[in-house]
Amino acid sequence: MVGSYSEILEKVERGEAVVITAEEVAELVESGESSRLSEVDVVTTATRAVMSGTYAVLSFPVAGPASFLRAKRVWINGIAAQVGPCPNENLGVLDLVVFGTAHSRDRPNYGGGHLFRDLVERKKANIEVETDEGRTLQADVGLDEMPHARLFGSRHAFKNYSAFVNAGKESVNTIFHSRGFLPRCREATFSGCGQINPLKNDPFLESIGMGTRILMNGAEGFVMGTGTRSSKERPNLSGFADMHQMAAEQMGGFVTSAGPECICSWAVPIPVISKTILAEMARPDRDIAMPVNDVNSRTVIGQADYGDVWTDADLLVEFDPDNCTGCTPCPVVEACPMGAVRSEECQVSRSEALCFHCGLCATVCPSAVFSCRLGAIRLKTAAGSVKSIPVVLRQSDRLRAIKLTEELKRRIINGSFRMAEPVERIG
Ligand code: SF4
Ligand code: SF4
Structure with a gap:
């Protein structure tokens, strides 16, 4: 229910607040029960991605x-x-x-x-x-x-991000792909957790401000302000947390064809303090724009949306080692950006703890050992054409981000996470 920050904090304290995850919000919207969102006091949001x-x-x-x-x-x-x-x-x-x-x-x-x-x-x-x-x-x-x-984080948790293609004529090595990026717009990669992303739910930074308590890599931390390159149209956040309290599975390295990058995760509680937040909560993936960039020029060459890459896509990459036909060497071992796959004596294995569910193995393996529907971006250009380009790699892990929204909800309800009203607005 739309209320002031302090009213919502008091309800949380009394154990009377309605706290739901951003995924549960999406389920209500999808089932035509959007009117029930007016009962919600706090929505828990999250993102997990490569964050340079x-x-x-x-x-x-x-x-x-x-x-x-x-x-x-x-x-x-x-x-x-x-x-x-x-x-x-x-x-x-x-x-x-x-x-x-x-x-x-x-x-x-x-x-x-x-x-x-x-x-x-x-x-x-x-x-x-x-x-x-x-x-x-x-x-x-x-x-x-x-x-x-x-x-x-000097620049974390962008209000979603972008898709990338290589519009050039040669393959390129880049932080936006874990292999050479194939030319002529033959494949796409992207970042952004869509409808569960924190700043998608509070795009005007009405509730998130300096001093907002968050979970960074599972540890309690705080928002310091906006980050570098933050703008009104594409805000992002800076923040920090104590490493001693962090959870290893929420962080790590991610190898790209331009060298190793860094994974981080954020979970942020959004109190429903305005009608704008209430309206933005209900916005589905299909209504969230995803600019498509050429990796060479870093210019936007068209638009897609997060429905292209998350609606009807699998969050989890299935693993069935019985389908392995024993390529020598196994190309997935080399391609996996997390080092999660091993192949020893014709036995392929995957580390569940390391897997980011990026989907690159499903792209590379010829024998359905790894399977996942990754979707395709529908690139709409200024000239009015529409081109479908298959996604081959995701640099955001929405599966674990959803788990983070559940974890934050649980901690708010059991009182082990205390929401903190910002000391100053940053929007
Ligand atoms: S690419 Fe697939 S089929 Fe080939 S060895 Fe690797 S897991 Fe097995
Ligand atoms: S989805 Fe496949 S390629 Fe990606 S991290 Fe997991 S095992 Fe590696």
Whole structure:
């Protein structure tokens, strides 16, 4: 029911609020029961996707006091970190910033996103320090030995995103594909969770503001403001959360044909504080625009919508190893951006914990070991033509995003997640 933020918080506190997930909203709309949305107080929204604008700030001891004057250069699992801003002179302590898109100098398919997940999985990271005096130190350090480890988003949770095609004549390597992107608009990739996306439900930032409590990778965190490249038409958010509380399955690295990228997830409660939010909640995938970009020029060459890629598509990629005909080598092992597939002694296996349900395996495998309806974008150009282009890879994981909306709903209802009214508007 449309109410003020404080009225809704009081209802939540009393256990009287109607809290439903964005997926449940969509089911009500689809079944012709939109009128029941007026009873809703809070809708839980989420997105999980490749989010390049991610960095960690880490601070931890690496040696005893007076072991070295200052660190000059540092690598974590072979990934170069930015040293500072604090010099920590003679303390034996490092302050570091690590980019989610940084690449390991030693392992081609390992980057900042992989490192963040490894740390959250409590794996030790190898730290190499080059000191001011030219000495080298090494240590193995885990997350529990890092008193300060926060993950930040400088540009996260776009109000949905875009589809990509390669309109050129040559295949290109790009962060928007995990293989060479085939030319002449033969295939499409996309990002965006459609109707369950947080900013789709609050596009004018009426309820989301500075200080809004969120779940980032499963950990409680806060919105800091809008992010880089945010605009009124295409807003996005910046925020942070403590890595010690994060869930590994919500994050990780994602290998593209231009190197490793970083996955993050957000879940955001939207209190129904305006008629605009109430109306936007009901907007289905089919009514959410998805611009189609050429990866070469990064210009919009036409429009599609999120109904093309989520309505009648499978969220889950089915796996049936009995269909395997034993190609040598298995091309899916190389193509899988999560490293989730193995093929050993003619036995193919998939890690459920790692799988992002991107669908690329269903595109690559000739024998239906992996199957998934990925849909096709209907590219509408300014000239009025419509071209159907098959989706071959998704860079958003709506399956896990839906689970996140359910998790947030559960936590709000049982009182373990306290919604926080923003301290300042950012819209
Ligand atoms: S591509 Fe498919 S059929 Fe071929 S080895 Fe891999 S899983 Fe088996
Ligand atoms: S859907 Fe297929 S290609 Fe994508 S992460 Fe899962 S196993 Fe790998």
